[in-house]
Amino acid sequence: NAGVTQTPKFRVLKTGQSMTLLCAQDMNHEYMYWYRQDPGMGLRLIHYSVGEGTTAKGEVPDGYNVSRLKKQNFLLGLESAAPSQTSVYFCASSSMTRNQPQHFGDGTRLSIL
């Protein structure tokens, strides 16, 4: 059971470039989330999804887009990368049963030069 898998694990981009981060879960979870983690800031929610075909904004959505075309996948896109988006990105998923814990991937380290 792989759980939550994030690809890629590392990436370096130049300012203005675009890229997509992929999150895949094999637990049949309804809810999926994208967070960014920066020193001293904890985890901040970028976007989330409560089911296939749905997405919603989190705390820090600007500069990011997401899609949930399949239940098991949640994609995070950066259309025009900026140095301020240098961060570690985590994907998580959880079931829709009330108050269940989240399951996290190992993260994607993204540097924007």
Next chain:
Amino acid sequence: AQSVTQLDSHVSVSEGTPVLLRCNYSSSYSPSLFWYVQHPNKGLQLLLKYTSAATLVKGINGFEAEFKKSETSFHLTKPSAHMSDAAEYFCVVSTGGSYIPTFGRGTSLIVHP
């Protein structure tokens, strides 16, 4: 509305001594509370959760936490620290039907030999 405050950004202990990581929460409804651990370059792993059953919750690796409604606290403890406990710890609150858990900013546990 819900919020969580981790009272210490860093906690330093010697190996073999007790660990106390403090967490206070605010919630309009009966909360679910979680502690996660994050080791370097890894994702978050669930340590334990409280969901309105026993107020003293036992987790993995010898950790436990006590839910105190009167004090709105959910402090994490361990009788004897091990070097492998050195990590970042996050307290998380989730309320009612909310899809969005709220994270504390994290406490870095440093364990000295």
